[in-house]
Amino acid sequence: MADHRAKGLSSAICYRDSKAAFRWLEDAFGFEPLFVLLDADGNLAHSEMEYGPSTIMVGNEWSDDHRSPANLGGKNTQTVHVQLGRGEDIDAHCAKARAAGARIIAEPETQFYGDRTYRAKDPEGHIWTFGVTVADKSAAEWDAEGGFTTQARLDD
Structure with a gap:
């Protein structure tokens, strides 16, 4: 520790x-x-x-004010994103989570920004997103693919 x-x-x-x-x-x-x-x-x-x-x-x-989704009708006010290390098998990670009882709410899918992600709910309803980078993309590339504009700060 x-x-x-x-x-x-x-x-x-x-x-x-x-x-x-x-x-x-x-x-x-x-x-x-x-x-x-x-x-x-x-x-x-x-x-x-x-x-x-x-x-x-x-x-x-x-x-x-500090409750489990299990006591709030399944509602979440935040989710946790967990980034796997490059080269880790996110599909195997998803399969292991599913076998342990996770409810997969979004199957593994490669996103426009170059990460492969999935979402799962734990037994009490917390939502977890897991991702792994599978393709290095520039902001210009993901903007073009996703239809977004990436910038460092919000304009006034």
Whole structure:
């Protein structure tokens, strides 16, 4: 377990059954456990997992504003994007997630910007997007293919 955190972002995901979610995320998506913090009754108070240099926090619902989609009619207010390393087999990753019980809501497909992606819902309804770069494309190329305009900042 690291004794400090590097500058960066991580996401904290709330579950009704965070112990089951922690185990499932390892089995289905390949996230690596960093640590679990158990309370006096053995309940999961907090946990962290990593994927590459990124960290995800997995915990219980802890207020009316921090809920699992399972308690919100399946609604999500954010999704998590996970980028696989170049050369990793995203179709095999999807198959492993499906075998573990993920509901695949978008099958693997190569996108106009050069990544192959799929989307899955975990057992409590959180939406996860997984991607891997399969073709290097410039902004001009993906703009032409997707019908977009890429720029660094919003104009006034």
